[in-house]
Amino acid sequence: ETGVTQTPRHLVMGMTNKKSLKCEQHLGHNAMYWYKQSAKKPLELMFVYSLEERVENNSVPSRFSPECPNSSHLFLHLHTLQPEDSALYLCASSQSGGGSGANVLTFGAGSRLTVL
């Protein structure tokens, strides 16, 4: 596989469930990101991992817990979510440093989350 792969593509969960979103990149990139995309709102950066270290956490509620076990994998663990957390969650990766590929985010297709 190539690019950025996200699973599952669709997830429905109750407010008391615990689930995880998975992201895998096959591009050799060294930074990975979680974005939240809600209707009529700009994309919200949630977390950034650079060289497997979390470098950004944009005031995200603790019911969202990221994990980056290696440079190719990123998880978003979900627990006791609220209906307003329903959104499209996008994973992206990038390569830091110079070169023509620098500064470009490569996105996965997203995981559509519905919280009942």
Added chain:
Amino acid sequence: AQSVTQLGSHVSVSEGALVLLRCNYSSSVPPYLFWYVQYPNQGLQLLLKYTSAATLVKGINGFEAEFKKSETSFHLTKPSAHMSDAAEYFCAVTVNSGGYQKVTFGTGTKLQVIP
């Protein structure tokens, strides 16, 4: 701090007509600017990027954008719209932040192409 403003959340054009999607940016340092496209049920895909090499940037699918510093604009154009161009388009600005991209996206413009 950096930001982008996209004028018009919805734009409709006839097939074959000029496409013009507007973006203005604000950045305290020379910016990198991007246009991304999102087709239904998909993630964002890079259309083109400006990294100070040339002010007129050509991208995929016949799109291009011109960086105008004096107007702080980076509008996206395509001479002739095709039905397959119907999608949502996002302007974005970024600066390097210690090895990763701190990207700020606009609110998006949905392009409708009328046959």
